Amino acid sequence: MKYKAKILIVEDQYIEANNLEVLLRRAGYRVCSIARSVAEAVEIIKKELPDLVLIDIQLKGRQTGIDLGGLLSRKNIAFIYLSGNSKQQILDAAKTTRPYGFLAKPYREKDILIMLEVALYAHSENQSLNRPQSSxxxxxxxxxxxxxxxxxxxxxxxxxxxxxxxxxxxxxxxxxxxxxxxxxxxxxxxxxxxxxxxxxxxxxxxxxxxxxxxxxxxxxxxxxxxxxxxxxxxxxxxxxxxxxxxxxxxxxxxxxxxxxxxxxxxxxxxxxxxxxxxxxxxxxxxxxxxxxxxxxxxxxxxxxxxxxxxxxxxxxxPLRERKDDLPLLVNHFITKLSRIENSKVAGVSEQAMQEIMNYDWPGNVRELENLIHRHILLSGESMIRSFGNLTAQPAKPGSGTDYMRTIEEVEREHILAVLMKCNWKVYGPGGAAEILGIKVPTLNSRLKKLNIEKTGLKKNSRPYKS
CATH class of the missing domain: 3.40.50.300 (P-loop containing nucleotide triphosphate hydrolases)
Structure with a gap:
């Protein structure tokens, strides 16, 4: 039999560790000595140099499997977590150590073998990324x-x-x-x-x-x-x-x-x-x-x-997490879109820039580009002076103080404004999908999720088309 990679098992439960060893050897893997604690695992790693480590998160002693995972990550050794605890707090802590997989107990033999194969493949590919690039x-x-x-x-x-x-x-x-x-x-x-x-x-x-x-x-x-x-x-x-x-x-x-x-x-x-x-x-x-x-x-x-x-x-x-980039993006889109539309718009006013900086951009860079494109088409001046109600922050009903809107509220308000501007036309030239820069099925999905319906329209308003 041609042997595969060498695996270290770090597991303090004797029966589970033994079952894992039998499973791995039967699949053609080489197995190092079994470690019962982090300290024991460190000594075995020095001597036997495993290709990958299977780690139970809860181990005997003061250190956990997550402590060992952090060490392996720094040493660039691939590892997979095995745990009977799938609480979100444990998962989040484990994720910071950058494992190549996480399997919750009880797991199937097939799951272990697939995860091993994928982890070893991913690790070898990551290794190839470390070669230097030319200037x-x-x-x-x-x-x-x-x-x-x-x-x-x-x-x-x-x-x-x-x-x-x-x-x-x-x-x-x-x-x-x-x-x-x-x-x-x-x-x-x-x-x-x-x-x-x-x-x-x-x-x-x-x-x-x-x-x-x-x-x-x-x-x-x-x-x-x-x-x-x-x-x-x-x-x-x-x-x-x-x-x-x-x-x-x-x-x-x-x-x-x-x-x-x-x-x-x-x-x-x-x-x-x-x-x-x-x-x-x-x-x-x-x-x-x-x-x-x-x-x-x-x-x-x-x-x-x-x-x-x-x-x-x-x-x-998301754009709301990198607002320092907004002036650069605004200048880029104005230059690009003014050239395309043969427009004389060359910049935005301080007020317009402040409006942009105060907005949370639920539609991200695509929404910013579409907004600037619309105002370039509508503007007859060399400067965009205002973007309208971008920064409006409505008071929460029944509240005496302002509140910060959720992303979905901002998105809903923006889509509604565009639909009203288009007379509730969704598809085709001049339709909401085109203006928002998204595909019609995506827009229809957002309308459903955000509970945007044609109720409340004026009697003569046309219903939106899907």
């Missing part, structure tokens, strides 16, 4: 990023560095962030700065694809594979061969498709509907505005797929 690549990245991913705040500087660091690699990237923060733009930067830049980048919005068509859209089909399959069609993965595929809103994929997508990541091949399997060379960049860890706990997202995608996570920060 030419750094300069190219800096020039490109400054012109497209705008910001000089600490969070954006960190994001720029991480984009440059991961671009040259083939590892999967998961971009997390709210809607409107520029996740697709980040993905495009990664592609354009990579060795794959001369090949296509194919974008797929997983939320916009009907469940019945997702498989055909992603993997393609042969002529006659199903009714109305009149011709052979290449799927998005095949179209992206040699390049990058960007899967936006990956959290919306149905569980059945998650399983098939996992095979693509593992085997580097797709199964064409009505045809055979086909090898593809594709770099995967995915994005989500959902908390995928919560989705995993709820059983709506596969843990093995999450850890395959989350090899190199990137966070796209």
């Amino acid at each position: 030419a690549v750094d300069q190219k990245a800096t020039d490109y990023l400054i012109s497209d991913v705008i910001g000089q705040s600490s969070s954006m500087v960190e994001l720029h560095k991480n984009i440059m660091r991961v671009a040259h690699s083939n590892v999967s990237v998961l971009i997390c962030g709210e809607s409107g923060t520029g996740k697709e733009l980040i993905a495009r930067n990664i592609h354009l700065l990579s060795p794959r830049c001369k090949n296509p980048m194919i974008s797929v919005n997983c939320a916009a694809l009907p469940a019945s068509l997702i498989e055909a859209e992603l993997f393609g089909y042969e002529k006659g594979a199903f009714t109305n399959a009149l011709d052979k069609r290449a799927g998005r993965f095949e179209q992206a061969d040699g390049g990058t595929i960007f899967l936006d809103e990956i959290g919306e994929l149905p569980l059945e498709m998650q399983s098939k997508f996992l095979r693509v990541l593992q085997e580097k091949e797709i199964e064409v509907i009505g045809g055979t399997t086909k090898k593809v060379d594709v770099r995967v960049v995915a994005a989500t505005n959902r908390n995928l860890q919560e989705e995993m706990v709820a059983g709506r997202f596969r843990a093995d797929l999450y850890y395959r995608l989350n090899v190199f996570p990137l966070n796209s920060p």
Whole structure:
């Protein structure tokens, strides 16, 4: 038998530790001596140099498994937590040590083996990211990023560095962030700065694809594979061969498709509907505005797929958390959009800038760009003097004091204002979806979630179209 990686088990319960050892040896892994405490684990690590450590969080002695996890993280040794305690406080503390996985007891043998495989793969890919980059690549990245991913705040500087660091690699990237923060733009930067830049980048919005068509859209089909399959069609993965595929809103994929997508990541091949399997060379960049860890706990997202995608996570920060970047963004959009619209608008007044700084931007950078675009089209002057009621803070009913609105309240007010401006037209030229810069299905979803209905309209108002 060809032996796999060497694993250290840190578990103070004899029966559980023994069961784990038997399971691992049967699967072909080498197992170090079993540690019962953090101190014992440290000594074994010095002598036996494991490739990965399985750690129970609750251990004998003063130190916990989380203490050991922090040490392993600093030493760049991969580890997975095993715990019978799934309280949020424990999970949050464990997460700060950057483990490669977390399994709650009781766990299945299959779960352990899948998690090990994914963790070892992710660790090896992360190791490859540590090779130095040339100054030419750094300069190219800096020039490109400054012109497209705008910001000089600490969070954006960190994001720029991480984009440059991961671009040259083939590892999967998961971009997390709210809607409107520029996740697709980040993905495009990664592609354009990579060795794959001369090949296509194919974008797929997983939320916009009907469940019945997702498989055909992603993997393609042969002529006659199903009714109305009149011709052979290449799927998005095949179209992206040699390049990058960007899967936006990956959290919306149905569980059945998650399983098939996992095979693509593992085997580097797709199964064409009505045809055979086909090898593809594709770099995967995915994005989500959902908390995928919560989705995993709820059983709506596969843990093995999450850890395959989350090899190199990137966070796209919301605009309200980097308001220092607002003047830079405003100047960028005014220059860009005035040129496109052949407008004489060259700046904003101090009052208008203050309005922008006081607003919380629930729609993030996309909302800011759309707002400036509208005012450039409406303005006949060289300066935008005001953005209207952006900073309005209504008093809470029945309260004698002002209160800070929630993000959903601000978003609801903004969408309502746009709908009223459009006479409640949702789609088409001049419709709310176009003005807000979002797709019609997304807007309809927000209308439902925010409980925005046509009740309360004037009698002659047209109902919104979906």
